[in-house]
Amino acid sequence: MNPPPTDEHQFLQLVDGNRNKILRVCRAYAWNSADQDDLYQEILFQIWRGLPALKEKQFANTWLYRVAINTAISFVRKRASRLDRVVHFEHADLTRTIESRQTAEENPEDRIADLYTAIYKLDSLEKALVTMFLESLSYEQMAEVTGMNVSHVGVMLHRAKKKLSGLMKEQASP
């Protein structure tokens, strides 16, 4: 049986209200802007597909993260399985990176670039937990998104944050 059609108004409301969160997830999982756009569209498509099945609207926030994180993990894996022997490359990104490295003073753009570079080196699960942590989700919400138990979330997040901190220090050192 076909699912009921998606309510366009509800969809736009949900996406508009969470647009930046989705974009940040995309940026965490996809290195270049073309991949980010692809992932953004894929997440929106999955939200569109799954929205009719969302019964309890008060859990929309957690549900949205589930869709975004699962889609992103799957997206990375598909890309990786096809292209893990090569490095994604984009002239504009490279130029930006080079220019930011050439600037003597550290600015917020550099710090966010360093944060992303460090996040990029985490595995998909760690990345998911760190992203949700940075979005200020509680352990319980993270557990609902991932299906893990709360104590495991705590342990893994602690470990991921430690790794992230180490990576950022490594980048900051000359």
Add this chain to the structure above:
Amino acid sequence: MNDDELKQIWQQQPLRTPDASPQQLVAAMQKHASQFRHIIEARDIRELVACAVVVVIFGIFFFNHGSQVSRLGDLIVIGSAIFIAWKLIATRREHRPAPPGATTIESLRVELESVRAQSRLLGSVLWWYLLPGFIGLVISTWGGLPVNDPGAMRVMIPTYIVMTLVFIAVDWFVYRLNQRAVATQLRPLEEQLEAMLRSAETGEPVAEKHAAKLRPIVLSMKASDKIKPVEFSVAFWQLAIFGVPGIVGFWFFWIPGPTFDDNAGKTNEPRPPAMVQAVFTGETNRYSAVAMKVVERFNAGDYAAVQKLYNSNMAKTFPPEKTATFYGWLATEFGRVEKFNGPTGKGYFGQSEFQLHFEHGELPMSLALDADDDISGIYFKTPSSASAKFKLAVRHFFSWRHLAWLPFFVLGGLLYSWLMQNTVKRAVGISALGIHLRKGHTLILWGEITEVRLFKLLHIRNLELVKESGEQTRMHWTPLERHSEVAAAVEKFAPVNHPIRKYLSLLRRTPPK
């Protein structure tokens, strides 16, 4: 930087606006979602169409093959095509993706099951995909061996051996390709998913080797000003110059079978029960009279009238349509009969033989009559002299029936060229960073390549770029790209003593003096 500061810079970061707005996406997705099931079904249709093509081609073979054994082989091929389509569709339907909104663990489990299923499918490709079709093809080919014709056997056996070896080589190649996909893509993916699932369920860290990550580019500041790759593109026509003759070449391999295995030169009739073993002088008149009638009716193009000269057994075995096809072929190949001599002696199975002089050659015709002067056997022997045989074979080889297949092979060559242009990881650029593939979207850094191996297949040359981990990326490096600019780019950008440099000679149009 503490947690709050991190959250602050994260949540306040400037974000790029995606190219498409949600409203635009809604319009696209409304169409997309309504077509979603159709898209899934379209993938099934692709398998069904491939199956239908095989069924139609081997269905035609089934109705054209004279040998029952060949027909059995055709049926096996048809059966295996249907089985393959069913298996692919059934496996796909069995493993649907997790619904949107599933937890990460649920999603990983579903994906793991799907990858395991794919892995099992490709791992066992020999048994369900390759072997049944191979058996069918071999039976279909060897079943057509003209066992009653030692001359044709001498030609056909080596041809069939070559064809069988080609089948084996193609199947071996497909098998290796699938096993390689399992080993290099599916097994690592399976292990990675298992590791992630275990980690999510137990809280244990994921082993580094399983972590799916796309590595950031580590830039050399020196290389930053040389980042623009020297680009090389291969036009479609350049590929087609090689691709089309290559595929048309298969036509030449394929045609000898229908040329030498053609049953049109004889009626394959069973030895008639009322066979005349010898022709006595007194009987020559009645044989000559019937032979004259055959020739007159043949020259008039009235093949139904020729068929009326057959006795009941012959008429039953060779109804008017079949007879018309046979004599039509004879007229096309040799033209009208200008004169005939005979009886000249004993012919096929001791039958009375006449020498027919056609517009395009000569053929002996053996004739057997029953007591009522009806034809109980007729046989046209193909030329016995080497030059006549050669002329016949050439004319037959380039007959319209064979030439009619040529456009399909040309189209096949164009399709092959198109696939080559669109699917291979052709080097489209070389820079100080490395080799850029896939229209420059991806890059293999020079430092990542620890070994380069050459892999040649016909005119196609590939370079296997091997990394320290043993992972290989195959890069097509055809003769079309063997020009001095590519060589210059490699010489300019590849690090000193880089393994790719030993293949520079392949890139030079003329050998160095």
